[in-house]
Amino acid sequence: MDPNGDPGPAAWQAAVRLVPVESGTLLAGRYRLDRLIDSGAMGAVWRARDEQLDRDVAVKILLPGLDGAGERFEREAKTLASLKGPGYVQVYEYGEELDGDRTVHFLAMELVDGVSLARLLAREERLDPERTMRIVAEAADALGEAHRRGVVHRDVKPANLLIDADGRVRVVDFGISLLVDRSRLTDSKEVLGTVPYVSPERLRNQDVTGKSDLYSLGAVAYECLTGTPPFPARDPMAVIHSHLYEEPPALPDTVPPQIAAVVSRSLRKAPEERWESGAAFAAACRSAATGEITVPPSVEPGVPVEETERRPRRRLALVAVAVVLAAAVFGVVAWSPWTGDGPQGGADESTVEAAANTTGAVETSASPDPEASESATESPAAQETESGGGTDGGGSEGGSGETGGEETQEEEADEPKSGTTELPDVTGRTTFDARDYLEGLGFSNVVADVGYYAITPEPAHCTVVQQFPSAGSTVDYADQVTLSYHSRNAEGTTCEW
Template identity: 40%
Template sequence: MHPDVRLLGGRYELVALIATGGMGQVWQGHDTLLGRDVAVKVLRSEYTGDPTFLTRFRGEARLAAGLVHPNIAALFDYGEVPPAGPTDEHLAFLVMELVRGESLSGLLYREHTLTPERTLDVLRQSAAGLAAAHAAGVIHRDVKPGNVLIGSDGTVKITDFGVAVSGSTVPLTQTGQVMGTPHYLSPEQAAGARATPASDVYALGVIGYQCLTGRRMFDAESSLQVVLLQLNGTPEPLPDDVPPPVRSLIEGALAKDPAQRFPDGAAFRDAIDDVLAGRPVRRLAPTAAVTAVPDPTGTLPGGVPLTGPGTEPETDVPQSRRRRLLAGALTLLAAAAVAGGLQLAGSSGDGEAAADTPAPTSTSAAPATPSPQAIALATADLVGRPVTEVQAELTARGLVVTLRPLQTADVPDNQVIAVDPTGELAPGSPVTVTHAVAPPAAPAPAPVPDTTQPTTGGDAAEDAADAAEDAADAAEDAADDAAEDAGGGNGNAGNGNGNGNGNAGGNGRGNGKNDG
C-alpha cells in the first residue's frame, strides 16, 4: 500500500519505506514544519474502512501519547486524511520518533546470539520502558524482537502499542481471538485470560532466552502448536556458559504461573540491576495461592528450572492450577475451531504476527516435529540495495521471489523499495520485492524546417545526386552529337549529285566532279 499523497496532513513528507506490518506500513518521513526527520506509520488502506481497526489505531495513538520515557519511542502526532473523491482512500497515520538503528530481530538475524552482558543491557532498557508503561496502567501485550528498536548509540526503545490495553480501554478482541505473537505469548494469554504486566515480563524472558541461545524458545509447524507449548511445554536448557545469576533471572521471568514471575517491568528492571551489581536478587513476595520453594543454590525465587526433553520439569506451579490453565486453553481452542478457527492477531511490526491456522485434531501439548529453520528477513537490510542483488540473495536462502516494478522518479532505477512479507519465514515462502523503474524519457519534439537557411544534411545529399544525374545526361547528349557529326559518307565521282552511305552510321551527301 502506497499512500496517494506524498505530503500527509499538509506537513509530513514520506521519504522511504522502512517496514511493513500487520496493520500498516512505517515510513521514514520529514516534518516540513519543524524541519526534522520522523517515522510515519500509515494504516493499511484495506483497514481504514473497518471501524474496529480505526478504533484500535486511534487507541494506539492515545495510549502512546501518554507515555514519555527515554526507552519508549515517542509519539508526536496523529492525523486522518478523508478521501477527496470517490476513488480516493481514507488515510490514518501516526507520527513517531525516528530511531536510527535497527530492530532487535535484525540484530539477532545478523549476530544470532548476544553475550550475557549485552543481553542484560537490552533487557534492562526494555524493562525500564515497560516499567513506565505499566506505571501508567498500559500493558503492551506484543513485546517481541521486532518491537524492540536499538539506536545507533545503543539506546533501546519499545515501540508499537498497536494491541496495548489499559484499564480504561474498550475491549476490541473478538471471541476466540488471542492478541499477541504466539512465540512470545504468555501462558495466561494463551489460555484466554486477561494480560497483566507480568505478561510483558514473560515476553522479555522469552527474548532473553532467544538472545542467549540464538533460537526461539518454542517452535512448531503451526502457531496453534506454539500456543500449546507456551501453556505446558518445557524449553531446552540454556547454554552451559550462561552465568548462574543470568540463568536464574531468565528462569524467573519464564515462570508459567504469573504469580511466580516478576510482577511488572519495574521489578524485572531492579532484578537486572541486582545481577549487574553482583547483589543478591530481591526476593518476590509469595502469593497466598503459591508457596515459594526455598532455593539453596541462590536462584531467583519463582524461577522455573529448565530441564531437557524427556524429563519431568520441576515447577513451583501447582499441578491443579496447571491443569486448569490447560483445560481452559483447550476449551477455548475447541470453541474457536468450531467457530471457524483460532485467530492469533498481532500488531504491526517486522512480520512476526501469526496467520490463522486450523486447530489440531489432538489435544496433546507434546511438541510436533521441528519445522525447517526459519528465514529471518528485515526490511532495513534489503531496502535501498540493487534488485538483482536482493533477488539472488533471497533465492539462495530458499525463498520464492516475485519482482514488482514500480515506476518512480524519487528512487534510483533498480533500487529495492519494499519487501513483503518480512520477519520469520519458512523456506519456500513467496516474497514480493518491489523495485524502482525509471519513467520513460519524454520524446524530443520534432524539428521545424527553417526555409530561410540553405538546406543541409539530407537535402544537400539529394541536391548533389540530382546534379550528378543532370551532368550524366549532358555528357550522353554530347556524345550523340559528336557521333552524328562524324558520319559523313564518300560520294561516287561523276557528274551530278552522288549519294553515299557513311561508315559511321550517318547518311552523307557529297558533290562529285568529273575529271575526264
C-alpha cells in the first residue's frame, strides 16, 4: 500500500493483510462483531455479541495470508480449551467462515473485565513487594498447571498477564506455546518470544521446559519491583547478551531480602537452579510475602545457603573472559542473521522471532485516563484505553492492555507534559529512533505495530511507513501515537519494545 494512503490502524492498512470483516459482520450465524478491541501481527480481537446466548464475547480473527498460521491458530484454540481454572480465559468456540475465496478463522472467547499487568505498570510504574508476590504467585500457579498438562507458554510478559475485576490473574496468549512431546509447528531452530523476558535456553535453542516460563515470570516480577525488566537496554542484541551472560542488577533495598531471594532464584541462567515447578515458585512467593525465608530446594547438604548462592556466580566469573572472547568472534558472524524475536544466542545458531500474536483480547481507545479505564467494562489484555497487547485470552474492556509487545515503562525525572501540540512527521525513521524523538518532545504513549508494506524498493527493516494520527494532527501529549513499521522476515529482529 502507498504510505500516503488513508490512515488507519496499521493492522488494517498492511498490504495483503486486510481482515475481511467489519463492524456488523455476523460470524457462524451468531457472533455479531461490534468494535475492534486490539490487533497485532497475527490477528485482531473484536468485542462481539453472541446473539444465540445473548451475551458479550471476545472474537479473535486470524489475519489472512500467513503461511501455516491457520494450523497454529487452531492449536492455540485447542490449547486454551484444554486449560481449565480461574487462571485462564474460557474458550467458547473455534470456527471457520468462508468469505468469497478466503477462509476466516475465528475464536470466540470470554470477554474479561480487567486490565493487563503491562497497562497497570504503565500507570503505576512499579508495585509494592507484597502485591507483586501475590500477582506472581497466581501466575505461577496457572503456568504450573499448564506445564503439568504439557503446555509451555513461551511468551510470558506483563501484556499476557491480565488482572480481572476480582483481582485474579489470568494468563493469556498461548499463540506460540509448545506442546511438549508433540509435533512442532515451527522450525526447530526457531525461537519465539519477547526479548526482555526470554530465557537463556530459548536463546541458545536448547530444550524448552516449564522452567523457561518461570524465568520469564521472574523477569516480570523484577519489573514489577523496579519499574524496568532486568535488562532494559534498548538494543535487543545487548539485552540478549545480558540474558545469556550477565546477572541482573541487585533489587533495591526497599525490597525485603526474602522476596529478593525468590526473584533472584527464578532468574538463574541454568534451568536446574531455578524453582522446580510453578507450584514451588508460587509457594515461595507467598511465603516470602509473609516474611518467611525460603530455603532453595537444591541446596547441597551441609553447605550454607549463602555458599550455594555464590557458586553459580563464581562459575560465571571463571568463564567470563572466555565468554567475552567467544561472543566477540561469534558476534561478527552470527548476530546479524536473525529470523525471530532476537539474535542468535550462545554458540548455537538460534534465532528469536518477533511474535506479535494477538491473543488476550484487550480493548484499545484514545483515552489513557486511568479512572475511565477502571470504570468501563474491561477486556483482559487490552482495556478501552489505548495501545495493543497480547490478544490471546478473552477480550478485556475498560482498563487497557497490550498485545504483541509490551510497553517498557522508563523512569523519567520530569513530570509528563500535558496539553496539545502538532504531531511531527517521523516516517522514514526506525521505530526506535522515532520513539526516542517523540518521547524527547514529551509524547508519553508511543507504540509500534507491524505492517509488511508492499513498496518498491522495499523499506529497511523497522522503518516507520505510516503513523497514526498522521503528521500535522493536533494531539494531546498523552494520546497514543502508533508507528506502523515494515518488517523484513529475513531480518527478524524485533522492532517493538
